[in-house]
Amino acid sequence: MATAEVSNTKTLKVKRFKPSEDPKSTFLTEEKGLWAWLTTVDHKKIGLMYLGSVTFFFLLGGILALLLRTELLTPAKTFIEADTYNQFFTLHGAIMVFFVLVPSIPAALGNFVLPMQLGAKDVAFPRLNLASFYIYVIGAIFTFIALANNGLDTGWTFYTPYSTDSSSSVIWVTLGVFILGFSSILTGTNFITTIHKMRAPGITWGKLPLNIWALYATSIIQVLATPVLAITLLLLTMERFLGIGIFDPAMGGDPVLFQHFFWFYSHPAVYIMIVPGFGIISEVITTFSKKHIFGYWAIALSSLAIAFIGFLVWGHHMFTSGQSAVATTVFSFLTFLVGIPTGIKILNWVATLYKGSIEMKTPMLYVFIFLFLFSIGGFTGIMLGSLAADIHLHDTYYVVAHFHYVMMGGTLIALLAGLHYWWPKMTGKMYNEFQAKIGAALIFIGFNMTFLPQFIMGSQGMPRRYYNYIDQFTIFHQTSTIGSYILGVGFLLIAFYLLRSLFSGEKAGSNPWGSRGLEWQATSPPDLHNFDHTPVIINGPYDYHKPMEEFQLGLADVHHNGHEPSHAAKAAAEEVTN
Amino acid sequence: MSGNSHENHHHVSTAGQLWAVGTALLILTIITVVLAKFVTIPAPFDIITAISIAVVKAGLVAAFFMNLYWDTKFNAMLLLMAVAFFMLMVLITLLDTLYRVDVVPSF
Amino acid sequence: MANHSTSHPTHVQHHFVDADQQFDSAKMGMWVFLVNEILFFGGLFCAYIVYRSWYPELFTEAALELNTFWGAVNTVVLIGSSLTVAMAIRSVQKDQIKGLKINLLITIALAIVFMVIKGFEYSHKFHLGIFPGEFYTFEGLEHAKAPIFFSIYYMLTGVHALHVLIGIGLIYWIYRRAVRGDFSSEYYTPVEITGLYWHLVDLIWIFLFPLLYLIE
Structure with a gap:
């Protein structure tokens, strides 16, 4: 029996547990059937259910986007009415922000990966985790009720006074998003507690994977910001029910106050969307460079710094709303500060690549796409943050392009990187690498074709959310529309080969990428309890210079913690001497 | 992990302690009502006194009823963080609302 | 940790190592x-502060319509209920289940008193x-x-x-569980976190x- 120093105070007996390459039972083979899935408290199944719902909403939001782009092929009416157009862009925004981007990485991938990276059997509150999924579903149902009845045409920001006067079903959607917010809050609460209390022996704060640091920062934002959205939407609902007048200028209220409240959540919310993406990038970039991350603490703490600074800058959405000049100036200055921690991250990722043995697998390809697109998104953000430039660019396609470069080029590309990275772990199957690369290329080309022209027409004055435009912009709009079709084809291809891999994909080993991350030391797909031993960690998650055996340790006392060793694990368990 | 925190959270307050805190809260409530209704304090000090008393009361509840005094410091930090972010929200919003040229823009 | 390996009592869920970890997690989760x-109410307080800074005279005048006496009584009632909740936790920590049940019932009674007074205040204003x-329509x-x-008054007090x-x-749910005999000094997590709430x-x-009530 080998012993390992885990902390200064305790000595634990450990031995090596090599993950089985041919697991007898996995979380997919146990507790089968529809009812078992719907009532499961297993974080992996809940993660997959979220992934399914997010994909469904992404499809819906994506179809709306393609319809919008098709309408914009010609300067005047192409095939839908102006009112329908307003509803489509509102729903596209609301669905993509609240139902796709916010839950996508934390609730879908995060749920699956977080407990495994911590060596835990589950999140701290498994039943609460299931409850937050159903709260998400209820929120979705409310939104569908709105869709069936009058739709919504306020824009995803619900600005007063239009949202208090609009004849569309604002109340259903605000209530839907209000309910959805609780799902986000509960997930955040669950993750914070899990990260604090459920770490396997040896995982100190300095040995947490950066994905966990990112999810930690995200959860803090979720807990601190989402309740303010909840109360804002409650006030807006009351404004429509009772005419309470706090935000409605007709009643003597102040619409700009609504914008303050709304952006106090919604600006930090863009960090809820992007910061978990940063976590995925850190994981993927080290795995495919086979190299220790450059600047571990710089990346870990910059996530927290972004979370904090993100709370100070909301007013840069309101430069032209009539807020005071003092506030505007302060917000502009603070906005520039966000660039610092973000720049630190980009620098550290690029430095991680330096002299690494880079393997251009699909997830890594997405990391490079991310670095390219997100940097463009970030730099144009700095331009929008500067006061004078923003007065010109505010509410033009420049903002639309910037937002899509950071949210789609950032979050969604990171999500694709993570999805391709963890797909073998989640399903136990490999996808077709060649088709995946074609898919990534289509996404990259389609994305840039769609959104680069929008920067140009935005800077020339094309306002966002307009149904018509002058002839001068035709060429940009048409390029953009064709780009969006290419993007659509790219996503269909991804859906095709991922689904195909489920049926005819090659079997994935427990660690196809040779990663040192703890989640890769479980079988693929993992056991119902993730590991059949209690993992013990002695190295950091990116110590690629250390042998794999040192990452496969677990408590020697296999009966500890209620883990019953499977036969496979017993056979594979061998003693190490190090 | 959490093995060494055993002595932290199973603190049992004595009935005397709890009653003392309850009484202190009652007395502070009486003081704040008397100060507000029967003593004229010039503005803005009236609000400052009332809020200061409320903060002391809240501190007593948090420290002794909610056990933060004996609990792990992290939970106390969570409470302070919530208060800090609330203050941040108020202060930055006031940066706009107090300095508008026209309180409610007339359109 | 390793020395807890033999005991895994029934109230400890399978994914926790021991009862301490479960208790600490539940408590921390509640604090989060x-x-x-706090931030949820914070939004309403923020609206209050902004409007009070704009219209201080409005707040002085309008607050006269609120009844300080009943407000103060309600404050005392709530403080009393907080005390009884703290006493309830103390009882369960000392395995005095009868004391736990009595204190919970007093708490519920005080909370109902609070709501009744609130109801009278509202109906008077209506x-x-x-x-x-x-x-x-008040003139x-x-x-x-x-x-x-x-x-703002109705939103703050209503929420x-x-x-x-x-x-x-x-x-009431905690009381029912106490009657059922779920709690002891070994396991009282739900009592503790409901108390925090x-x-x-x-x-x-x-x-x-x-x-709201003490603006002069």
């Missing part, structure tokens, strides 16, 4: 949830025509923005009252009272 509650927002106040003051109602439900409801009221 309370952070979110009688005068002080409704929120556009339904406001006793000159100020043009008077409806907004009462909108707080909603929390009291939820609290009554939770404490109830104290927060008290904390919010401690600020609402001077901010």
